[in-house]
Amino acid sequence: MKVVVIGCTHAGTSAVKTILNENPDANVVVYERNDNISFLSCGIALYVGGTVKDPQGLFYSNPEELAELGAEVHMEHDVTKVDVENKKVYVTNLQDQSTFEESYDKLVLTTGSWPIIPPLGGLDLDNVLLCKNYNQAKEIFTRQHDAEKVVIIGGGYIGIELVEAFAEQGKQVTLIDGLDRILNKYLDPEFTDVLEDDLRSKGIKVELNQMCQRFEGENGKVTKVVTSGGEYEADMVILCVGFRPNTELVKGQVDMLPNGAILIDDYMKTSAPDVFAAGDSCAVNYNPNGGHAYIPLATNAVRMGTLVGKNINGDKVRYRGTQSTSGLYLFGWNIGSTGVNDASAKVMGLETRSVYVEDFYRPEFMPENEKIYMKLVYEVGTNRIVGGQIMSKYDATASANTLSLAIQNKMTIEDLAYVDFFFQPVFDRPWNYLNILAQAAVEQERKISLQETANV
Template sequence: MKVIVVGCTHAGTSAVKTILKENPGMEVTVYERNDNVSFLSCGIALYVGGVVKDPQGLFYSNPEELASLGANVNMQHDVTNIDTAAKTVAVKNLVTGEEFEDTYDKLVLTTGSWPIIPPIEGIQSKNVLLCKNYNQAKAIIACKDDKKKIVVIGGGYIGIELVEAFANDGKEVTLVDGLDRILNKYLDPEFTDVLEDDLRKHGVKIQLNEMVKGFKENEAGDRTTVITTGGEYEAELVILCVGFRPSTELVKGQVDMLGNGAIIVDDYMQTSVPDVFAAGDSCAVNYNPNGGHAYIPLATNAVRMGLLVGKNINGPKMKYRGTQSTSGLYLNGFNIGSTGVNDASAAAFGLETRSVTMEDNYRPEFMPTTEKVLMKLVYEVGTTRIVGGQIMSKYDVTQSANTLSLAIQNKMTIEDLALVDFFFQPHFDRPWNYLNLLAQKALDQEAELAKK
């Protein structure tokens, strides 16, 4: 059996390794348009900020490793056309210019995503850079040292992490976002208000509710003015990170997709076309909070989905458990975790929810030190099923986001979480764990509402 894998970052690398591990001797051919595999783009800000000195540490595999496992690895080869009916792919060698056709028995689409590039006037300025892959990271590193004024467009994880890295490097940083809050996909205002205030204390200028209208480069070409609906901001370097779109043009009209082009897969990573599998940022995930589909491009989703492709390439064996979109962030001393929906996003997923927010110490006050934990629990009205959670502290409580993720995946209720058996030891915890207390507050809220 011959398997062709198109694209080889997180999902592709995971798929190739698992296919070959589960099926020794299977013929696996990889086509990747870049000259590297498995780059952790979540580490770009660490690289930019100098925390990571050697960028090679941001790779966890390489073409040589995949080849040693038995894969036929073709780097800098661009797949230009896919015919799922004929089971053929057209390929161009980007080094030699050679073009050829290949055939497959099974096809794995792990083509990933690409930064959204709005059709804004002046966006072609050499001072406007994207932030997604290794080559883009190298471009930012190569030019950042002699730049003082930097504008970051987009207040998601990558944008915020870059803002922190540049500000801590002594740059004059302006963050521009078209929405009213940073990190709005992950956190509610109780959390983002704190983080925005903290960024301002670190010298960051935050311009929210402002849409970018254009970029204007000066005559010397060394500065670009970002023109928004709220003002103009001069910069020597502009980083554009306003989100990602799935790279699925090759199979448009051939497999079922969401409106944004994300490929829909079943619980075994199969698309609507027989023998065609997909995984990673090119796909919609099965979203557990509402039991539907959502586009959530995260490396954690990608590696799990890639593994499942490998497990199921010869027939359905291991079922996808879905995802809660669990994520973590470290920002200027704050340890932040979130999972599932928040108050702001719940309605978009068709959920009627209520929530509780509370702050408490993570361990007893009689200990020499402790830290406050700000936390929030979101649950479904009627069922009291947990569908989201957020947590933040100067103490590292981020693993609690994983606990809440498991609660969502297993359809636990607020009562279940209120009585979960968590250990007590004064160095680490209180007799009632803070997650127990959070869920108990939700129970109290429901009891009060029932009286009305």
């Protein structure tokens, strides 16, 4: 069995390792256009901020390891064309520009994603940068030393983490986003209002509801960002406005979402025979609504790549789907979220209600304590849990994993309200805070039911 793997970051690395572990006789051929594999881009802000001293620690594999496992690894090789019908790929060696074609029995598409680059004037100015791969991380790290006024475009996880990294170094930081809230994909206003106030209290300019229009500069270097709401001085700009799937190679040959994300079944197979896909190049099977969604996360990529390896030679392990569970540390706040929030639920076609609760994570008689902010989103009619958010100065982020499991297993608010959690005053209350959160939802539904009965 000859398996060609295109792209080798998270999904590709996991796929190759699993394929060779479970099919030692397989001939696995890898084509990667970059000169490195397995770079953890989620560590870029830690590297920029100085928490991670050696960026090599952000790699968890290398071409040599894959070769030792039995893979034929071709670095700096760009696949320029894929012929699914005839099971061939066409490749350019970027080192000498030679070209050749390769046949396959099975094809694995782990081509990843690329930053969305809006059509803005001044993109070619020096110090207007992207933040995705290792080479871009090195560029940011090198150029930051001469930059004092840093503008971040985009208030998602990567943008927010960079805001913190630069602010901690004493830079003048401006965050610009076209929407009315930061982190809107993950958190509702009860949480983002607190975080935005905290950012402003630390001297960070948070400029929301503003669309970036162009960059201006002098002597070829950026000096200003012009938006729909104002002008902001800058000697470094980093674009973090989202990602798009790299799937042009198979456009029209496999089924996709409108944005180009490849659709897969429960065994990581595409609509084309013997073609598998995983990671940022494809859509995930999204459990909150039972449909598909484009959610580029390293956790999804590693898990999906592993499942490609499990199923490359026959359906063996079913994909359980995802809840898009994620965590964030920001200026002392520990934040976790999973599934839909109030805003995204509507986009996903769900009718939901939610409850928001503030409480302390352990008994008040403990000498030290922290408030915990929680929200639970559930489906109207079924009371099925479909989302949750949690935030505290205390690290309760593992509870996002608990809520993720609740969504995956289709638990109801009543299931969570009375599930068995341990009690120990050092850690929690007689009722765990997740019990308390779900009980608030149960009580909300009881009152709604009484009101509906009274109105009949």
